[in-house]
Amino acid sequence: MTNDALGRLTALLAPDMQATNQAILARMDSPVSLIPQLAAHLVAAGGKRLRPLLTLATAKLCGYQGERHIQLAACVEFIHTATLLHDDVVDESTLRRGYASANAVFGNKASVLVGDFLFARAFQLMVEDGSLDVLRILCAASATIAEGEVLQLTTQNDLSTTEDKYFEVIRGKTAALFAAACEVGGVIAGRSAEDCAALYQFGMDLGMAFQLVDDALDYSAVQAELGKTVGDDFREGKLTYPVLVAIAAAQGEEQEFWTRTIEQGEQTEADLPAALELIKKHDATARTIARAEQFIDSACAALQGFPESEMRTALIDVARYTTARRF
C-alpha cells in the first residue's frame, strides 16, 4: 500500500500506536538478555506494524474507549514476530542462499526459541487481559497460521498445486492473523457477533489481497529494476499465484521450464530472468493484482454496515491502496 493511506491511518492512531510500541518494548523484556536483543532485531526495528494497527483501528471504529486494545495490539505483533522468526528458519537445502535474517545473525536455534518466548508472552498478555473470547480468536489464528505454513511446505515444488490450495495456504499463513487482529477490535468494544464477523471478513479479505500483492511483487520487473530482491519464491519453488497463472498458460517448452525449475528445483542463473519473462508474457502479475482487487472489493463491502467515520474511511483507503503498492 502507498505510504499515504497507511500514513494517514497511523497518524489518526498516533498516541495509541506509541503506547503499543512502548508495550511491545516493555513486555518483550526478559532477564535472559539474548531475548530482548534478538527480538529487537525484528520488533524494535519498527516496520509498518500493520497488524497491531488493525486492532487499534477496528477498536476505535467500534467506539471503544478503554485501554485494552493497546496490550492486545502488542499481542498481535508478538504473534506476527514469532511467526517471522520461525518462518526464517532455513533448512539445510536453503542454507546456501544466504539471506540476512535473524537466524543468519543469531543462529536457527536462538530464532526458534525467542519466537517461542514471544508466542508464550503473547498468550500471557492475553491471559492478563482476561477475555476467553480474545484468547479463543488468537489461539485459533495461531494454529491456523502454523497449518498454513505447513501446507505451504507440502505444496512447495508441487506443480499440481491448485488455486484453491494456494488460497488455503495464504489464508492460513497471512490472512488468518489479519482477520483475528480486526475481530479482536470489535470483541473488546462489545460489538454484536454480526459486527465482529464483518470485521473478521474485512481482515481476512485484506490479508488475502496483501499476500497476493506480495507474491506479485516477488516477480515484479519494476522491483528488479529498483534493485529490490525478487525471485525468492521462485528459488524456493513456491507455487504462488503468479506462477500458477503462468503454468496454466504454459505449453511445450514453457511447461518443461517450470517442471525443471520449480518441480525439480534445478535452476541456473539464467532462469530467474527467463521466469520473469514468462510471467510478463502471460500478464501474470497484473492478473494477480486483479485477483487481489476482488478481495479488496469484498473487504470494503464488509465495512459498509459501519456508519461513515474518519476511521472507516482511513481503513477503506488502506485497503484500496494495498493493490497500488509497487515496492
Added chain:
Amino acid sequence: MTNDALGRLTALLAPDMQATNQAILARMDSPVSLIPQLAAHLVAAGGKRLRPLLTLATAKLCGYQGERHIQLAACVEFIHTATLLHDDVVDESTLRRGYASANAVFGNKASVLVGDFLFARAFQLMVEDGSLDVLRILCAASATIAEGEVLQLTTQNDLSTTEDKYFEVIRGKTAALFAAACEVGGVIAGRSAEDCAALYQFGMDLGMAFQLVDDALDYSAVQAELGKTVGDDFREGKLTYPVLVAIAAAQGEEQEFWTRTIEQGEQTEADLPAALELIKKHDATARTIARAEQFIDSACAALQGFPESEMRTALIDVARYTTARRF
C-alpha cells in the same frame, strides 16, 4: 526412574492415561496431513508420558472427580512435544553430528512449524477448558521454558557458568513444566493456594532431580558400556552439573583440557573417553546424583501435607526412584 515405580503409577491411572492418549491422537489431527504425520513421530510413538501422568496423578491425589484432567494432561504433553521438536532444531554448526530426530527426517522447518501448531493447539484446548488460572500457569511455564532454553544457549561453551546459572537453566527448560503439570491437578480440584503451591514445589523439585540425573547419565560409563549414546552434552559444549563439578576440581592440564574441548569446542575422538575419565576421577556423576537426591527429599517433603493415600505413595515412589535410574 525404574520401570517399577513409574509402572505402578501408570497402572493406577490406566483408564485416565488411555483417555489422555486418545485425546492426544484426536486433537493433534489437522487437515494438513504432514502435521499428524510428523507429530506422530514423537507424540503417538509413546514414550513415558511422565508430564501428563503428573497432571492426572495430582488431580486424583486431590480427590478430583471430573474429566478436565484428561484434556489438560494432553495440553501438557503437547507443550512438551512442541519444545522437543524445537529443541531438536540444529544450527549449521551442529548439522554435522547427524543425530536422528524429527528434524532430520522431515527438515528443520517442518519441525518448527509443527511444534508451533502443537503449542497453539495446547492453548486452544486450555481455552476450551475455560480456566484462566490454568491458562496463566501453563502460559507462564511456556515462557519460562523458552527463557531456560535461550539461557542454555548463552551459557554453552562458557566455562565461567556458575552452578546457580545451571540451576536457572534446568529450572526453565525442564522443571517449570513438571511444576505446572502438578499445580494444574490441584487447581482443577479446587484446592487451596497452599496445596497448589505444595504440588508446584513437588513438580519443581522432581523436575530438577530428573534433569540432574539426565545430565549425569550423559557422562555415565555404564550407559556407554550398554551401547547407549553418551557425550551429547560434551560435544555440544553444555555446562551441565557433572562438568561443573569436574571443572571445579580441575588443575593444570585438566583445566586446559576443558578449555580446549568445551570453551573452544576443539574436540578429537579421544576426548570423550578422556572426559569420562575425568568425570569418574572427580566422582562427578555420583555427586550429581547426590545433588538430585536433595531435590527429591524436598519434593517428598512437599507432599507431606497431603493425607496418606495410594496415589501419594505412588508419587513419592516415582520421585524416590528418579535417582535410581541408570539407563
